[in-house]
Amino acid sequence: MANSKYEYVKAFEKENYLLPDTYIVIRVDGKGFHKFSKYYNFEKPNDLKALTVMNKAALKILEKYSDILMAYGDSDEYSFLLRKKCELYERREMKLCTLFASLMSTYYMFYWNKECPNRQIEEEMIPTFDGRAVIYPNFETLRDYFSWRQVDCHINNLYNTTFWNLVKKGLTPQEAEQKLMGTVSSDKNEILFKECNINYNNELEIFKKGTILVREYENYKQQSNEQSLSSRQKQRQDKSRKKAEIKQYHVDIINDDSWWDQRPWLIE
Ligand code: ATP
Ligand code: ATP
């Protein structure tokens, strides 16, 4: 940047460097997607094409940044886990949040137009995402974070599935809402089964569990203390991260300890 007498204004800028050696989770969420989904006639309760677009956009972001170890997404949101030692953009919070939100917005737009040639994005209703970063100090809270998001997916999906099937049966949205007020999970399962002939267990896993994208290492070696690694060793590590295949799952990551145990690189 060229020197000038105006340069002092730079001192007004403040940067937050996310605490070192902690897990960074960046969550992006679509702005006003309730309206967005109406505008583009999403299938209710779940539009599979729209979920595919979300997953393709998120996969592209993982492919771009090898510091991302896994991601979890459902509805109009995605959470990206960055490894503890990640030094991407010096861990600058604003840089990371704005970057992830804009990557999601532009890739979403790109894949939408590719996947849905019959309902192209119009300038009146473009997909935009906000982003936030949260740091988690240990693996336990990190796991609880992902459990929180997956439980949210389950609760919303059970509600939406029951709600929309009641509406499809002829109830008005108000009547369906009234009927579901104060019900617990087992009530909704029963309403679905008895009144709509639907066994919730048979719904698609992607709807019930959301989507997990994860880097899968073939021959993972436990890392020694990263601070003591030479730059060559770090480069080699980075290479193996880049090489690791990214896989997609729709499984329970709340109760299944083995899912996490099998992937020690997520903890490291
Ligand atoms: P960073 O990711 O750190 O912002 P950057 O490459 O975007 O890196 P900037 O300081 O933002 O760096 O500078 C933008 C650069 O983009 C300019 O130096 C110039 O090379 C190029 N550029 C931007 N707009 C134009 C334009 N209209 N015509 C020609 N070059 C442009
Ligand atoms: P905000 O800007 O505060 O995030 P929002 O309208 O996006 O507001 P969310 O709580 O993020 O609210 O909820 C997203 C909404 O988008 C869902 O409630 C649902 O109506 C709709 N939606 C997102 N993805 C899908 C999908 N694949 N199928 C059907 N509806 C969807």
Ligand code: MG
């Ligand atoms: Mg939203």
Ligand code: MG
């Ligand atoms: Mg949302």
